[in-house]
Amino acid sequence: MSKLIYILNGPNLNLLGQRQPEIYGYDTLADVERNCAAVAAEKGFEVKLFQSNHEGVVIDTIHEARQTACGIVINPGAFTHTSVAILDALNAFEGPVIECHISNVHKREAFRHHSYISLRADGVMAGFGVEGYELAVRRICSIVSAKK
Numbered sequence: 001m002s003k004l005i006y007i008l009n010g011p012n013l014n015l016l017g018q019r020q021p022e023i024y025g026y027d028t029l030a031d032v033e034r035n036c037a038a039v040a041a042e043k044g045f046e047v048k049l050f051q052s053n054h055e056g057v058v059i060d061t062i063h064e065a066r067q068t069a070c071g072i073v074i075n076p077g078a079f080t081h082t083s084v085a086i087l088d089a090l091n092a093f094e095g096p097v098i099e100c101h102i103s104n105v106h107k108r109e110a111f112r113h114h115s116y117i118s119l120r121a122d123g124v125m126a127g128f129g130v131e132g133y134e135l136a137v138r139r140i141c142s143i144v145s146a147k148k
């Protein structure tokens with residue numbers, strides 16, 4: 001059984017730590033990957049972080065995860081609110097999926113209140129800043145470890 005957790009990030013999240021710190025904070029995706037790797041290592045897991053601005057690439061990475069990953073943490077960015085295709089891809093993945101939003105989407109514009117991804121997610125983080133990724137990784141470790 002794989003001990004690799006994918007951390008998938010959608011459009012514009014490559015700008016994390018560079019713009020809009022009042023909403024998304026100062027940490028970069030490299031910081032997120034390092035912090036999540038430390039949490040995962042404590043539990044005997046590894047992480048691999050991806051980011052793409054392209055819906056098809058996010059979908060291809062979810063397909064790849066079917067063969068290589070035991071769980072997925074996904075921040076689909078704005079695709080959260082639009083993408084049935086990413087939902088369909090996640091429905092073809094067998095392991096745990098945690099949806100993670102840096103901001104509290106429910107405190108923001110109404111169009112951010114609906115998520116297609118939540119129809120598949122085993123858990124949802126919103127408004128915990130980038131710490132949400134670490135909590136999501138911790139949760140996936142617990143779910144996967146409990147299954148053995």
Ligand code: CA2
Pocket residue numbers: 011012013014015016017018019020024075076077078079080100101102103104105112
């Ligand atoms: O709160 C989140 O994590 C979001 O998934 C972020 C998305 C937004 O569309 C969702 O509604 C909520 C936007 C990601 C944009 O990321 C940036 C990061 C830094 C600077 C600019 C954009």
